[in-house]
Amino acid sequence: DAGITQSPRHKVTETGTPVTLRCHQTENHRYMYWYRQDPGHGLRLIHYSYGVKDTDKGEVSDGYSVSRSKTEDFLLTLESATSSQTSVYFCAISESSRNRKNEQYFGPGTRLTVT
Amino acid sequence: DQQVKQNSPSLSVQEGRISILNCDYTNSMFDYFLWYKKYPAEGPTFLISISSIKDKNEDGRFTVFLNKSAKHLSLHIVPSQPGDSAVYFCAANSAGTASKLTFGTGTRLQVTL
Numbered sequence: 001d002a003g004i005t006q007s008p009r010h011k012v013t014e015t016g017t018p019v020t021l022r023c024h025q026t027e028n029h030r031y032m033y034w035y036r037q038d039p040g041h042g043l044r045l046i047h048y049s050y051g052v053k054d055t056d057k058g059e060v061s062d063g064y065s066v067s068r069s070k071t072e073d074f075l076l077t078l079e080s081a082t083s084s085q086t087s088v089y090f091c092a093i094s095e096s097s098r099n100r101k102n103e104q105y106f107g108p109g110t111r112l113t114v115t
Numbered sequence: 116d117q118q119v120k121q122n123s124p125s126l127s128v129q130e131g132r133i134s135i136l137n138c139d140y141t142n143s144m145f146d147y148f149l150w151y152k153k154y155p156a157e158g159p160t161f162l163i164s165i166s167s168i169k170d171k172n173e174d175g176r177f178t179v180f181l182n183k184s185a186k187h188l189s190l191h192i193v194p195s196q197p198g199d200s201a202v203y204f205c206a207a208n209s210a211g212t213a214s215k216l217t218f219g220t221g222t223r224l225q226v227t228l
Binding site: 004031033035040041042043044045048058090092094102103104105106107108109 | 119121147149151156157158159160161164204206208214215216217218219220221
């Protein structure tokens with residue numbers, strides 16, 4: 001199994017509060033991704049990173065920001081949590097796009113509930 | 116706009132029979148396709164992939180078929196086993212997109228005894 005951990009694994013928070021989710025990898029992979037999984041939508045990309053301090057938006061980036069100050073850590077922040085952000089969040093890593101395998105390895109997920 | 120579609124939300128198959136999971140895509144720039152398997156309370160795990168230069172890829176009990184002209188791919192599991200019960204996602208990628216994947220909505224497979 002790829003060395004990917006997510007913290008916290010579960011969180012309940014109130015509307016309007018900031019929340020930060022952490023993804024940590026021990027594989028030294030270049031690419032890191034944040035997805036959310038919702039019924040009827042599958043997995044949707046929020047933000048991704050292609051290197052330290054290099055990030056870009058995915059398809060559902062509104063209300064989220066990310067930071068990557070080290071290769072191994074990728075943080076996802078909800079600036080002001082809303083009930084629509086209740087979801088399961090997955091982090092994923094990928095070694096390189098050069099080999100064109102594009103296989104991503106996923107963490108165990110964080111279940112976030114915004115009340 | 117859903118670029119990758121899995122039109123069957125669920126599928127039930129008897130143990131030992133073939134499971135066929137289908138996926139359609141609309142973006143003609145997609146040139147690499149993957150299947151992931153997900154158990155409850157776990158992250159998705161990579162299962163099998165196929166490049167657009169091929170029409171078939173096999174790995175043990177799992178075979179993926181790609182029909183580019185129809186923009187359709189399918190995953191065959193033979194024989195199906197109870198441990199195959201999970202949600203299956205197909206995903207697609209195109210060159211030069213930083214390995215970003217576009218996922219379908221998933222199909223829940225239940226293999227019954």
